[in-house]
Amino acid sequence: MDTVKQIKTEDSSSSNPSDPYSSHVPIKLSHHGRYGPSELGNQIHAEKQAGKSRSLEKLHAAIREQNALDVAHILNHRIVTLRDKITINGNTALHVAVGTANNNRDFLGNMLDLAKKHNQPSLDMRNSEGSTLLHVAAIVGNTEAAKILVERNKDLLYEKDNEGQTPVNRALSNMHTDTFIYLLDHYLDTLDVEKGDLFDSSEIIVNAISSNDYESAYKMRELIRDPDTVLTAIAQNFPPNVNFFERAIMSLFSHVPIVTLQFVKAAQRKAKAYSDAIRLLCFTWDHITTSTTYNNAIFEATRQNTVEVVKEIVSQFPNAIWSINEYGHNIIQHAVINRSEKVYNLLYQMSEHKNIYRTIKDPVNNNLLHLAARLAPDNKLNPILGAALKIQRELQWFKEVESFVCPLNTIQKNSFGETPQMVFTKEHKNLLIEGEKWMKETAQSYTITATLITTIMFAAAITVPGGSKQDNGIPVFANISLFTIFAISDVISFFTSVASLLMFLSIVTDSFTEQNFLVRLPTKLIIGLFELVWNLISATYGRSMFGKKSKDPFY
Structure with missing residues (x-):
């Protein structure tokens, strides 16, 4: 027992509080009262791993909060590095920084400088998906991060991930237009014959067209290598032109600086997409030479x-x-x-x-x-x-x-x-059966509605508001103009409800031949619906005339 106390005292006195790996290590003895080397080594290793995990969690949190001072403090302890994986998909600290530090150019720049200061090459790092830092910037649409990375190493533009995608492809597939255009401009600036082989231009142009991003597709017009594929993609995704109403709206409000008119902006975007599509279509013809090129497209x-x-x-x-x-x-x-x-x-x-x-x-x-x-x-x-x-x-x-x-x-x-x-x-045999079923069910549903309204309007027609005079039977409100309006609307509602009821009944009892579906049956359905709506309006407005306290007809 004295031996155990002495060992514990020596261990406690020799621990360094500033060293996260030198304290809190419980020393175990073998059953002979001596140290167990393998057990002690395993415990020390486990404690170091636990300390590193805690440091990685702190580093992750500091990066997400964009706290450069905390990041520098954690790295100065040299427990973790910027090349360590801190997420389950193998992202390093710099991957996380690129993915979270949108529009914070200084923070990412400081992170890259810290990596250089600690002699930790950073620009070539990849996660488990093979994505470089520029891939991540393209995926999340971090244009500022993309600018920093391209300025430091343009070769990142041509790196491919595990799926063979370049950062330019990733920016486009995630519909980050600003990031895509920036990467594309710099890609084209450095493009040569050898590097052009690394870039599947037809695929990325088709992706842009499929996303209705004709502005980006037109910027890539010089990269067209497979005009048949591009032309077919245009045919599949050609945007509609603005209609007469939208054209009138644009002409009326084009010079009015009102940012809240979203429908005007939508019409302008629609017109712009159509214009870009026409320009791309015309440009593609410069590469069309044979009938086999346009056959699929047409x-x-x-x-x-x-x-x-x-x-x-x-x-x-x-x-x-x-x-x-x-x-x-x-x-x-x-x-x-x-x-x-x-x-x-x-x-x-x-x-x-x-x-x-x-x-x-x-x-x-x-x-x-x-x-x-x-x-x-x-x-x-x-x-x-x-x-x-x-x-x-x-x-x-x-x-x-x-x-x-x-x-x-x-x-x-x-x-x-x-x-x-x-x-x-x-x-059309099956469709005809479905049409007959649909028409009968619809007519029967409206027949019930029309029957109920007819019953109500018949009761209203024989019930005089205010009653009648005892001596001559003339309605009390006979001399009031509103009573006349009520009587007329009541009659209209009653007769239209009866007419709609008869119309729907005629549909149910009609013959459902092919030719009847062309004009006869749809016309009956439309007339019946019109009469039903009209009698609802007449009944509602006519009955509301009495008991009004305002001369406003819509009161």
Whole structure:
């Protein structure tokens, strides 16, 4: 026991309070009363690791708070370094600093200077994902950090992470436009033939187009190496032009410095995106040389109803109008199948080719009307609410193409022995069943509403407000003008409710043939809804006339 006390006293007296690894180490003896070297070494190592973990946590917190003094104090103890991993994904202290110190140029600069002071190379550090400091700056959009890093080492622009992405790619994929443009400008300044091989320009331009960032895509126009891919991406993501209303808004408020008008800004951004897309489209043509280059693009543009791209291709290569896809269809046939009305309308701008399309057939003898009879793609039908209205839209398209083709085409059969009408019936069989169900359920729901309103209005019609005079039965309020208004509105509401009820009942009892979905059934539904809304307005406004204390008609 005296031996144990002596050892503990010596250990306590020899510990240095300033050394985090020399204190709080409990000394254990072996069962023979002597030191256990392996046990003692393991405990000392564990204590050192615990002390280092605490220091890393403090360093992490100091960096997130951007406290340069605390960071310097922790590093001066030389327990941890700036190259140590402090997050689970292998980020070092500098990775965290780049990711958190947005717009704090001085803090990151001080961190890099500290790394240099402690002889700890920092710019080449990577995390477990292979990201350099510049990758992190690009991912979080820290433009100021990117400027510092590029100024110190431009080679970071060409480093790739584990997924083969450069910082420029990362900035664009995360839609940090300012950071991307800065990195791109410096990338282009130092670009040469060898380094150009490290950069997949087509992929990054396509990424920009897919993100509708045509401003960035246009800045990269000189990097176009695969015009077919770029042109196809433009066709898939071509932005819409401003409509008449948006154009009028911009012309009225373009010189008014009102920052709160967000709809004006939205219209301006829309117009800018369209303008940049047109410029990029025109520039891409300088790299188009063969039909194989534009073939994919023109059919994708037709599918997306991007008439601007189709017009540009046909204007540069007139024979593109006869391009054939893998199914043996040209662009007009492709437009009919995909319900691309803008491209289809190009037919009416043709002169010599128009008559050819009236009788043209595909490899299985389908004329244009056969193709129009097919069920539309989901992306065209899904935006239309209600199966009945979808059938109406399909019938309208079928009738439009029918008015264009030769009358003989309506009875011609394809290689399967089917006329266009037979194809339409077969393709739309399930949609017709859904349309009938939707129309009946809708009409029945409104029938219940109309019945309730009719009952209420009938009771109101036979109940005179204020009662009648006992001697002659004339209403008490007969000489008041509001009573006349009430009577008229009551009559209107009653008759419109009855009319809407009858209209909805006629829908339920009607025949649900294909042709009835074109005009008859939708018209009945619209008339019934209009009458129902009108009787609600008449009933509400008429009954509110009595008991008013104000002459304001909207009181």
